Amino acid sequence: MNSRLFLVFFWNCFVCVSAQSNTEIGSDSLYREDQIYVGVTYNALNNLPTGVSQNSFSTGFNLGVIRDFPINKRRNIAIGLGLGYSVNLFNQNIKIGSSSPSSYTILEGIEYSKNNFSQQLFEVPLELRWRTSNAETYKFWRIYTGVKLGYVIASKSVYEDSSGRETQHGLEGMNSWQYGLTMSVGYNTWNGYIYYGLNPIFDSVSTTTSQPIEMTALKIGLIFYML
Numbered sequence: 001m002n003s004r005l006f007l008v009f010f011w012n013c014f015v016c017v018s019a020q021s022n023t024e025i026g027s028d029s030l031y032r033e034d035q036i037y038v039g040v041t042y043n044a045l046n047n048l049p050t051g052v053s054q055n056s057f058s059t060g061f062n063l064g065v066i067r068d069f070p071i072n073k074r075r076n077i078a079i080g081l082g083l084g085y086s087v088n089l090f091n092q093n094i095k096i097g098s099s100s101p102s103s104y105t106i107l108e109g110i111e112y113s114k115n116n117f118s119q120q121l122f123e124v125p126l127e128l129r130w131r132t133s134n135a136e137t138y139k140f141w142r143i144y145t146g147v148k149l150g151y152v153i154a155s156k157s158v159y160e161d162s163s164g165r166e167t168q169h170g171l172e173g174m175n176s177w178q179y180g181l182t183m184s185v186g187y188n189t190w191n192g193y194i195y196y197g198l199n200p201i202f203d204s205v206s207t208t209t210s211q212p213i214e215m216t217a218l219k220i221g222l223i224f225y226m227l
Helices: 002-024
Strands: 036-046 059-070 077-091 094-096 104-106 114-131 141-161 164-169 177-187 190-197 216-226
Touching: 036 077, 036 190, 059 114, 059 216, 077 141, 077 216, 094 114, 094 141, 114 177, 177 216
Parallel strands: none
Antiparallel strands: 036 059, 036 216, 059 077, 077 114, 094 104, 114 141, 141 164, 141 177, 177 190, 190 216
16 A cells, blocks of 8 residues: 555656756756666675575666756756665575564575565655766766665565465564665766665564574666656
8 A cells, every 4th residue: 555655656756857957947047967877786695604605696676756956156066865666685594483583594504495585665865966968968977976875664474385375574673774875877877876774674683593684685787867
């Protein structure tokens, strides 16, 4: 239900921003840039406990609206504040048990076909933006750097082996708030993107073989901007 409400809200924002951009783009004194974004990422994990590794390919997807606030006369330096949504998958070898509190077991010497956890987040990006654009230029260089705050609205783990499939929703050990540093650099349509998580994905009491789980997210990929 939360995801559906967000999509409705996102569409309304898209319509409003697009309509405003169409009226502003013709004026040097009013134009703004890059107010819609869509991105895809490869998701890695930092600070892995001993014996933990990633396997298979972990992916992410994000989209959102950013309000562009130019802060100089040329309007090529701006502050961006937005609202977004992302989905992230992490394939790795920690099995999350269904007990309460949740148990975390490293899968060593065990045959299995699938093991991952995923999360859906509402996100608030805040960026400092530099670009070589003007009101008539549609192809330009950009460097956007900032922070992103996310709130987990849904989470899930999946484990599958020869005996069957186990699925859990609403992982209690996952931190509700996720935040990190971001940077996107590129020219025209193609822009590299990186997110470096600053806090652990799971809370400090989650342990596996007496080790704290302090894994953080590292997301590397492409991001595309539209007016």
